[in-house]
Amino acid sequence: MTDSAAGSPAQAGTDPLTGPPPVDLGAALNQMAGLVLSRETVDTALELVTSLAATATAGTLGAAVTLIDEHGKRSKAASNAAVEEADALQYQLDEGPCLTAWRTRELVRIDDTTTDGRWRRWNDAVGQLGVRSVLSTPLVVGQESIGAMKVYCERPMNYGPHDEQIMRLLAGQAAILLANTQSLQEARRLSRQLTEALASRDAIARATGVLLARGATSEQDAFVALASAARQAEQPVQDVARALLAAVVERNTHRAAPARP
Amino acid sequence: MTSDERHRRMDAARVRAELTMQELWLRYVALGGTGDAFDLDGYLQALVPLEVFQQDVLAQALNEALEESYLRYCIPLSTPPAGGTGDDRLRRLVDTLLEDQVATFRDRLQPPTADPPEADAAP
Incomplete structure:
Protein backbone atom coordinates (compact mmCIF):
# COMPACT_ATOMS: atom_id res chain seq x y z
CA MET A 1 0.00 0.00 0.00
CA THR A 2 1.67 3.21 -1.14
CA ASP A 3 0.86 6.71 0.00
CA SER A 4 0.45 8.64 -3.21
CA ALA A 5 1.21 12.29 -2.67
CA ALA A 6 -1.50 13.35 -5.12
CA GLY A 7 -4.40 14.36 -2.93
CA SER A 8 -5.16 11.64 -0.44
CA PRO A 9 -8.77 12.12 0.63
CA ALA A 10 -8.00 11.19 4.21
CA GLN A 11 -5.52 14.02 4.45
CA ALA A 12 -8.01 16.66 3.37
CA GLY A 13 -10.56 15.31 5.80
CA THR A 14 -8.32 15.55 8.87
CA ASP A 15 -7.01 19.02 8.17
CA PRO A 16 -8.84 21.28 10.63
CA LEU A 17 -8.08 24.39 8.62
CA THR A 18 -9.76 23.58 5.33
CA GLY A 19 -13.22 22.10 5.66
CA PRO A 20 -15.98 23.75 7.68
CA PRO A 21 -15.18 22.82 11.29
CA PRO A 22 -18.09 21.12 13.02
CA VAL A 23 -18.32 22.56 16.50
CA ASP A 24 -19.27 19.40 18.34
CA LEU A 25 -18.03 19.54 21.90
CA GLY A 26 -19.73 16.32 22.88
CA ALA A 27 -17.78 14.33 20.33
CA ALA A 28 -14.58 16.14 21.31
CA LEU A 29 -14.99 15.29 24.99
CA ASN A 30 -15.84 11.69 24.18
CA GLN A 31 -12.74 11.42 22.06
CA MET A 32 -10.59 12.56 24.98
CA ALA A 33 -12.23 10.14 27.39
CA GLY A 34 -11.51 7.32 24.95
CA LEU A 35 -7.88 8.36 24.72
CA VAL A 36 -7.32 7.77 28.41
CA LEU A 37 -8.70 4.27 28.04
CA SER A 38 -6.66 3.43 24.97
CA ARG A 39 -3.49 4.46 26.83
CA GLU A 40 -1.95 6.76 24.28
CA THR A 41 1.20 8.77 24.76
CA VAL A 42 1.59 12.37 25.82
CA ASP A 43 2.47 13.41 22.28
CA THR A 44 -0.70 11.89 20.85
CA ALA A 45 -2.75 13.58 23.54
CA LEU A 46 -1.12 16.94 22.81
CA GLU A 47 -1.88 16.62 19.12
CA LEU A 48 -5.46 15.64 19.77
CA VAL A 49 -6.08 18.56 22.14
CA THR A 50 -4.48 20.96 19.67
CA SER A 51 -6.65 19.88 16.78
CA LEU A 52 -9.77 19.87 18.94
CA ALA A 53 -9.11 23.45 20.05
CA ALA A 54 -8.65 24.47 16.42
CA THR A 55 -11.90 22.87 15.25
CA ALA A 56 -14.00 23.94 18.21
CA THR A 57 -13.48 27.67 17.73
CA ALA A 58 -14.69 29.36 14.54
CA GLY A 59 -12.21 31.17 12.32
CA THR A 60 -9.12 29.76 14.02
CA LEU A 61 -5.94 29.87 11.97
CA GLY A 62 -4.03 27.57 14.25
CA ALA A 63 -3.82 26.17 17.76
CA ALA A 64 -1.07 25.15 20.14
CA VAL A 65 -0.72 23.48 23.52
CA THR A 66 2.23 23.80 25.86
CA LEU A 67 2.82 21.71 28.95
CA ILE A 68 5.20 22.93 31.62
CA ASP A 69 6.26 20.46 34.30
CA GLU A 70 7.70 21.23 37.72
CA HIS A 71 11.23 21.32 36.33
CA GLY A 72 10.22 23.99 33.80
CA LYS A 73 10.55 21.45 31.00
CA ARG A 74 8.20 21.97 28.11
CA SER A 75 6.46 19.69 25.71
CA LYS A 76 4.33 21.20 23.04
CA ALA A 77 2.28 20.68 19.94
CA ALA A 78 1.24 23.21 17.32
CA SER A 79 -1.12 22.78 14.38
CA ASN A 80 1.05 24.78 11.94
CA ALA A 81 4.37 26.57 11.54
CA ALA A 82 3.09 30.12 12.11
CA VAL A 83 1.57 29.11 15.44
CA GLU A 84 4.73 27.32 16.43
CA GLU A 85 6.77 30.42 15.68
CA ALA A 86 4.36 32.68 17.56
CA ASP A 87 4.60 30.28 20.49
CA ALA A 88 8.39 30.12 20.42
CA LEU A 89 8.49 33.93 20.47
CA GLN A 90 6.72 33.97 23.82
CA TYR A 91 9.46 31.92 25.40
CA GLN A 92 12.21 33.87 23.69
CA LEU A 93 10.77 37.18 24.88
CA ASP A 94 9.52 35.63 28.11
CA GLU A 95 6.21 37.40 27.66
CA GLY A 96 2.91 36.70 25.98
CA PRO A 97 -0.69 35.70 26.60
CA CYS A 98 -0.03 31.99 27.22
CA LEU A 99 2.69 32.56 29.77
CA THR A 100 0.35 35.00 31.51
CA ALA A 101 -2.55 32.51 31.33
CA TRP A 102 -0.30 29.79 32.77
CA ARG A 103 1.02 32.02 35.57
CA THR A 104 -2.22 33.75 36.54
CA ARG A 105 -4.47 30.75 35.79
CA GLU A 106 -6.88 33.08 34.02
CA LEU A 107 -8.10 33.16 30.47
CA VAL A 108 -6.47 35.80 28.27
CA ARG A 109 -8.02 37.33 25.15
CA ILE A 110 -6.35 39.68 22.69
CA ASP A 111 -8.76 41.29 20.26
CA ASP A 112 -6.11 42.92 18.11
CA THR A 113 -2.38 42.51 18.48
CA THR A 114 -1.76 45.83 16.68
CA THR A 115 -3.58 47.83 19.35
CA ASP A 116 -3.20 45.72 22.51
CA GLY A 117 -0.59 47.26 24.80
CA ARG A 118 -0.11 44.46 27.33
CA TRP A 119 2.68 42.46 25.65
CA ARG A 120 4.17 45.12 23.41
CA ARG A 121 7.17 43.17 22.08
CA TRP A 122 5.33 39.92 21.51
CA ASN A 123 2.34 41.64 19.88
CA ASP A 124 4.62 43.48 17.46
CA ALA A 125 6.47 40.30 16.56
CA VAL A 126 3.42 38.11 15.95
CA GLY A 127 1.58 40.93 14.16
CA GLN A 128 4.21 40.51 11.46
CA LEU A 129 3.41 36.79 11.30
CA GLY A 130 -0.22 37.66 10.58
CA VAL A 131 -1.59 36.85 14.02
CA ARG A 132 -4.25 39.40 15.03
CA SER A 133 -6.52 37.85 17.66
CA VAL A 134 -5.60 35.35 20.36
CA LEU A 135 -7.41 33.33 22.98
CA SER A 136 -5.39 31.50 25.62
CA THR A 137 -6.62 29.36 28.54
CA PRO A 138 -4.59 27.86 31.36
CA LEU A 139 -4.62 24.09 31.87
CA VAL A 140 -5.29 23.59 35.55
CA VAL A 141 -5.58 20.29 37.39
CA GLY A 142 -6.46 20.55 41.07
CA GLN A 143 -4.20 23.25 42.44
CA GLU A 144 -1.62 22.95 39.71
CA SER A 145 -1.27 24.88 36.48
CA ILE A 146 0.28 22.45 34.01
CA GLY A 147 0.39 24.61 30.88
CA ALA A 148 -1.78 26.55 28.47
CA MET A 149 -3.67 26.03 25.23
CA LYS A 150 -4.29 28.77 22.72
CA VAL A 151 -5.93 29.56 19.41
CA TYR A 152 -4.86 32.27 16.97
CA CYS A 153 -6.68 34.02 14.13
CA GLU A 154 -5.45 36.28 11.34
CA ARG A 155 -8.48 38.56 11.70
CA PRO A 156 -8.90 41.03 14.57
CA MET A 157 -11.87 40.70 16.95
CA ASN A 158 -12.37 37.03 16.06
CA TYR A 159 -13.08 35.66 19.53
CA GLY A 160 -15.93 36.54 21.84
CA PRO A 161 -17.55 35.29 25.07
CA HIS A 162 -18.87 32.19 23.30
CA ASP A 163 -15.36 31.12 22.28
CA GLU A 164 -14.12 31.84 25.78
CA GLN A 165 -16.77 29.49 27.13
CA ILE A 166 -15.84 26.74 24.65
CA MET A 167 -12.15 27.07 25.44
CA ARG A 168 -12.82 26.93 29.19
CA LEU A 169 -14.81 23.72 28.82
CA LEU A 170 -12.23 22.18 26.54
CA ALA A 171 -9.33 23.22 28.76
CA GLY A 172 -10.91 21.62 31.83
CA GLN A 173 -11.11 18.25 30.08
CA ALA A 174 -7.80 18.62 28.27
CA ALA A 175 -5.98 19.36 31.53
CA ILE A 176 -7.29 16.17 33.11
CA LEU A 177 -6.43 14.15 30.03
CA LEU A 178 -2.91 15.54 29.77
CA ALA A 179 -2.19 15.15 33.46
CA ASN A 180 -3.39 11.53 33.35
CA THR A 181 -1.38 10.72 30.27
CA GLN A 182 1.70 12.17 31.92
CA SER A 183 1.32 10.11 35.07
CA LEU A 184 0.49 7.06 33.00
CA GLN A 185 3.71 7.51 31.04
CA GLU A 186 5.65 7.88 34.28
CA ALA A 187 3.99 4.76 35.73
CA ARG A 188 4.84 2.77 32.62
CA ARG A 189 8.48 3.85 32.75
CA LEU A 190 8.71 2.81 36.39
CA SER A 191 7.06 -0.53 35.68
CA ARG A 192 9.54 -1.23 32.89
CA GLN A 193 12.47 -0.38 35.19
CA LEU A 194 11.09 -2.66 37.89
CA MET B 1 37.93 2.81 55.98
CA THR B 2 35.80 3.06 59.07
CA SER B 3 32.11 2.25 58.86
CA ASP B 4 31.46 5.87 59.73
CA GLU B 5 33.27 6.98 56.66
CA ARG B 6 31.68 4.35 54.45
CA HIS B 7 28.17 5.75 54.36
CA ARG B 8 29.52 9.23 53.76
CA ARG B 9 31.57 8.03 50.79
CA MET B 10 28.64 6.07 49.48
CA ASP B 11 26.44 9.16 49.49
CA ALA B 12 29.19 11.13 47.76
CA ALA B 13 29.36 8.37 45.13
CA ARG B 14 25.60 8.56 44.67
CA VAL B 15 25.83 12.28 43.96
CA ARG B 16 28.81 11.75 41.68
CA ALA B 17 26.93 9.10 39.68
CA GLU B 18 23.96 11.50 39.47
CA LEU B 19 21.49 9.05 41.02
CA THR B 20 18.36 9.95 42.92
CA MET B 21 17.58 7.86 45.99
CA GLN B 22 14.92 6.03 44.02
CA GLU B 23 17.26 5.22 41.15
CA LEU B 24 19.91 3.97 43.55
CA TRP B 25 17.38 1.81 45.36
CA LEU B 26 16.25 0.28 42.07
CA ARG B 27 19.85 -0.63 41.19
CA TYR B 28 20.37 -2.08 44.65
CA VAL B 29 17.21 -4.17 44.37
CA ALA B 30 18.34 -5.38 40.94
CA LEU B 31 21.49 -6.76 42.59
CA GLY B 32 19.48 -8.63 45.20
CA GLY B 33 19.38 -6.02 47.98
CA THR B 34 16.56 -6.61 50.45
CA GLY B 35 16.30 -3.22 52.19
CA ASP B 36 13.63 -0.70 51.24
CA ALA B 37 14.29 2.83 50.00
CA PHE B 38 13.80 4.16 53.52
CA ASP B 39 16.55 1.86 54.86
CA LEU B 40 18.98 3.10 52.21
CA ASP B 41 18.16 6.76 52.73
CA GLY B 42 18.53 6.37 56.48
CA TYR B 43 21.85 4.59 56.13
CA LEU B 44 23.30 7.17 53.73
CA GLN B 45 22.34 9.89 56.18
CA ALA B 46 23.87 8.00 59.12
CA LEU B 47 20.50 7.62 60.84
CA VAL B 48 20.10 3.83 60.79
CA PRO B 49 22.64 1.00 60.50
CA LEU B 50 22.70 -1.37 57.53
CA GLU B 51 23.83 -5.02 57.55
CA VAL B 52 27.33 -5.53 56.17
CA PHE B 53 26.04 -7.78 53.39
CA GLN B 54 23.50 -5.14 52.36
CA GLN B 55 26.27 -2.53 52.48
CA ASP B 56 28.26 -4.66 50.02
CA VAL B 57 25.31 -4.93 47.67
CA LEU B 58 24.84 -1.16 47.90
CA ALA B 59 28.55 -0.58 47.27
CA GLN B 60 28.41 -2.75 44.17
CA ALA B 61 25.34 -0.88 42.90
CA LEU B 62 27.20 2.41 43.32
CA ASN B 63 30.40 1.10 41.71
CA GLU B 64 28.48 -0.04 38.65
CA ALA B 65 26.71 3.30 38.39
CA LEU B 66 30.04 5.17 38.72
CA GLU B 67 31.57 2.97 36.04
CA GLU B 68 28.65 3.66 33.71
CA SER B 69 28.79 7.40 34.24
CA TYR B 70 32.56 7.32 33.66
CA LEU B 71 32.13 5.35 30.43
CA ARG B 72 29.56 7.87 29.23
CA TYR B 73 32.32 10.50 29.17
CA CYS B 74 34.97 8.27 27.58
CA ILE B 75 36.01 9.12 24.04
CA PRO B 76 36.42 6.06 21.80
CA LEU B 77 39.64 5.73 19.76
CA SER B 78 39.40 5.92 15.97
CA THR B 79 40.49 2.26 15.74
CA PRO B 80 39.20 -0.16 18.35
CA PRO B 81 42.08 -1.73 20.32
CA ALA B 82 43.13 -5.22 19.23
CA GLY B 83 43.22 -8.17 21.57
CA GLY B 84 40.74 -10.48 23.24
CA THR B 85 37.29 -9.27 24.03
CA GLY B 86 35.99 -8.98 27.57
CA ASP B 87 33.90 -12.07 26.87
CA ASP B 88 36.94 -14.37 26.91
CA ARG B 89 38.07 -12.97 30.23
CA LEU B 90 34.57 -13.33 31.61
CA ARG B 91 34.40 -16.98 30.49
CA ARG B 92 37.70 -17.79 32.20
CA LEU B 93 36.56 -16.09 35.38
CA VAL B 94 33.28 -17.97 35.33
CA ASP B 95 35.15 -21.25 34.83
CA THR B 96 37.32 -20.46 37.83
CA LEU B 97 34.23 -19.69 39.88
CA LEU B 98 32.65 -23.00 38.90
CA GLU B 99 35.67 -25.18 39.68
CA ASP B 100 34.60 -25.66 43.26
CA GLN B 101 36.93 -22.87 44.17
CA VAL B 102 34.66 -20.23 45.46
CA ALA B 103 36.54 -19.85 48.70
CA THR B 104 40.04 -19.86 47.25
CA PHE B 105 38.97 -17.52 44.51
CA ARG B 106 37.75 -15.05 47.04
CA ASP B 107 40.81 -15.40 49.25
CA ARG B 108 43.09 -14.69 46.36
CA LEU B 109 41.36 -11.39 45.77
CA GLN B 110 41.61 -10.30 49.35
CA PRO B 111 42.44 -7.81 50.58
CA PRO B 112 40.55 -5.68 48.08
CA THR B 113 42.74 -3.30 46.16
CA ALA B 114 43.29 -0.05 47.97
CA ASP B 115 41.12 2.81 46.86
CA PRO B 116 42.62 5.63 44.83
CA PRO B 117 44.83 8.10 46.74
CA GLU B 118 42.98 9.53 49.67
CA ALA B 119 43.52 13.07 50.85
CA ASP B 120 42.39 12.29 54.39
CA ALA B 121 45.16 9.81 55.26
CA ALA B 122 45.69 10.00 59.00
CA PRO B 123 49.08 11.38 60.08
Missing part, protein backbone atom coordinates in the same frame (compact mmCIF):
# COMPACT_ATOMS: atom_id res chain seq x y z
CA THR A 195 10.68 -5.53 35.46
CA GLU A 196 14.31 -5.13 34.37
CA ALA A 197 15.45 -4.93 37.98
CA LEU A 198 13.58 -8.14 38.83
CA ALA A 199 15.09 -9.99 35.86
CA SER A 200 18.58 -9.02 37.01
CA ARG A 201 17.76 -9.95 40.59
CA ASP A 202 16.54 -13.36 39.43
CA ALA A 203 19.75 -14.08 37.55
CA ILE A 204 21.88 -13.05 40.51
CA ALA A 205 19.81 -15.12 42.94
CA ARG A 206 20.14 -18.21 40.72
CA ALA A 207 23.89 -17.69 40.29
CA THR A 208 24.20 -17.31 44.06
CA GLY A 209 22.40 -20.64 44.43
CA VAL A 210 24.83 -22.31 42.04
CA LEU A 211 27.80 -21.01 44.02
CA LEU A 212 26.24 -22.17 47.30
CA ALA A 213 25.85 -25.65 45.84
CA ARG A 214 29.53 -25.53 44.91
CA GLY A 215 30.90 -24.65 48.31
CA ALA A 216 30.23 -21.02 49.04
CA THR A 217 29.70 -20.75 52.78
CA SER A 218 27.01 -18.07 52.76
CA GLU A 219 24.97 -15.94 50.41
CA GLN A 220 27.24 -13.05 51.23
CA ASP A 221 30.25 -15.21 50.37
CA ALA A 222 28.67 -16.06 47.01
CA PHE A 223 27.76 -12.45 46.30
CA VAL A 224 31.25 -11.21 47.10
CA ALA A 225 32.67 -13.87 44.75
CA LEU A 226 30.37 -12.66 41.96
CA ALA A 227 31.22 -9.03 42.66
CA SER A 228 34.96 -9.78 42.62
CA ALA A 229 34.64 -11.59 39.30
CA ALA A 230 32.62 -8.64 38.00
CA ARG A 231 35.36 -6.23 39.00
CA GLN A 232 38.02 -8.36 37.30
CA ALA A 233 35.97 -8.77 34.15
CA GLU A 234 34.99 -5.08 34.25
CA GLN A 235 31.38 -6.11 33.76
CA PRO A 236 28.24 -5.68 35.82
CA VAL A 237 27.43 -8.43 38.34
CA GLN A 238 24.27 -9.14 36.40
CA ASP A 239 26.29 -10.11 33.30
CA VAL A 240 28.64 -12.30 35.32
CA ALA A 241 25.63 -14.05 36.86
CA ARG A 242 24.11 -14.69 33.43
CA ALA A 243 27.43 -15.95 32.04
CA LEU A 244 27.79 -18.27 35.00
CA LEU A 245 24.29 -19.69 34.54
CA ALA A 246 24.92 -20.17 30.82
CA ALA A 247 28.19 -21.99 31.58
CA VAL A 248 26.44 -24.31 34.04
CA VAL A 249 23.75 -25.16 31.52
CA GLU A 250 26.40 -25.77 28.85
CA ARG A 251 28.37 -28.13 31.11
CA ASN A 252 25.26 -30.07 32.06
CA THR A 253 24.34 -30.41 28.41
CA HIS A 254 27.80 -31.74 27.57
CA ARG A 255 27.61 -34.19 30.42
CA ALA A 256 24.22 -35.41 29.21
CA ALA A 257 25.26 -35.69 25.56
CA PRO A 258 27.61 -38.78 25.66
CA ALA A 259 24.79 -40.89 27.10
CA ARG A 260 23.16 -40.92 23.67
CA PRO A 261 24.15 -43.73 21.32
